[in-house]
Amino acid sequence: MDKTNLSHKFSLFQDFWSPKVVGEINESLVKLAKLKGEFVWHHHENEDEMFLVVKGSLLMRFRDRDVRLEEGEFIIVPRGVEHLPIAEEEAHVLLLEPKTTLNTGNLTNERTVAELEQV
Amino acid sequence: MDKTNLSHKFSLFQDFWSPKVVGEINESLVKLAKLKGEFVWHHHENEDEMFLVVKGSLLMRFRDRDVRLEEGEFIIVPRGVEHLPIAEEEAHVLLLEPKTTLNTGNLTNERTVAELEQV
Numbered sequence: 001m002d003k004t005n006l007s008h009k010f011s012l013f014q015d016f017w018s019p020k021v022v023g024e025i026n027e028s029l030v031k032l033a034k035l036k037g038e039f040v041w042h043h044h045e046n047e048d049e050m051f052l053v054v055k056g057s058l059l060m061r062f063r064d065r066d067v068r069l070e071e072g073e074f075i076i077v078p079r080g081v082e083h084l085p086i087a088e089e090e091a092h093v094l095l096l097e098p099k100t101t102l103n104t105g106n107l108t109n110e111r112t113v114a115e116l117e118q119v
Numbered sequence: 120m121d122k123t124n125l126s127h128k129f130s131l132f133q134d135f136w137s138p139k140v141v142g143e144i145n146e147s148l149v150k151l152a153k154l155k156g157e158f159v160w161h162h163h164e165n166e167d168e169m170f171l172v173v174k175g176s177l178l179m180r181f182r183d184r185d186v187r188l189e190e191g192e193f194i195i196v197p198r199g200v201e202h203l204p205i206a207e208e209e210a211h212v213l214l215l216e217p218k219t220t221l222n223t224g225n226l227t228n229e230r231t232v233a234e235l236e237q238v
Contacts, residue, residue, distance in 0.1 A: 001181070001186070001194065001195070001196065001197065001200065002186070002194070003179075003186050003187075003188050003192050003193065003194045004192060004193050005189075005191060005192045006191045006192065006193070007191055023169070023193070023195050024167075024195070025167045025168075025169050025195050025215060026146070026147065026166065026167050026216075026217055027145070027146070028145065028147065030169070030193075030195075047145065048143075048144045048145050049144075050142070050144050050149070054191075060122075062120070067120070067121070067122050068122075069122050070124075072124060072125045072126055072173075073122050073123060073124045073125065074122065074123050074125070074142070074149075075120065075121070075122045075123070076120070076142050076143070076144050076149070077120065078120065081120065096144060096215065097145075098145055
């Protein structure tokens, strides 16, 4: 059982919108992702999803409002709620979500990453 | 659905070894705790537990070795593994664990906090 250093793990990959698995806890996975630009509107049918901003800033757009997250802030998006993550500048986030969660939720498209890498 | 600022939440309580609930995600709770001094040896029968150091440093003692965690580092303690958290100086940690998790795991003693506050 080893510790995980977030900065080190983030240094091991460069691709955006492609979450990397860094830990397994109960029925969930801890993932790290680098975000830049705009993702796609989606929701997760049965899974709540946590976004903790480790570096930079993240705009989480909902159908009825926007929430801007800065470093050291998190949001839990409840299952079923449509959201659109946008990172105007490169942002680094820690994600926590069930093992069953697909990054694009209810959609499958060119942004979908079905097989997650571990770093 | 609001965002949560970790520094702000930590400013709202001062007691040590008394995790505060700051979020609910799937079957788990996100908690914040201030640690100082030595806790008690314990394990959790059925729950993995994640410790992410937000401020300071945490020594996690296992029966066969020690792991020192600094700011920006986390460890997932698997179910069944005995551990003893020690904070030589005040440390702030984010915990993630199932709703069923008791802070003292298999023990019930004066360090047990059965009813967690929310902040």
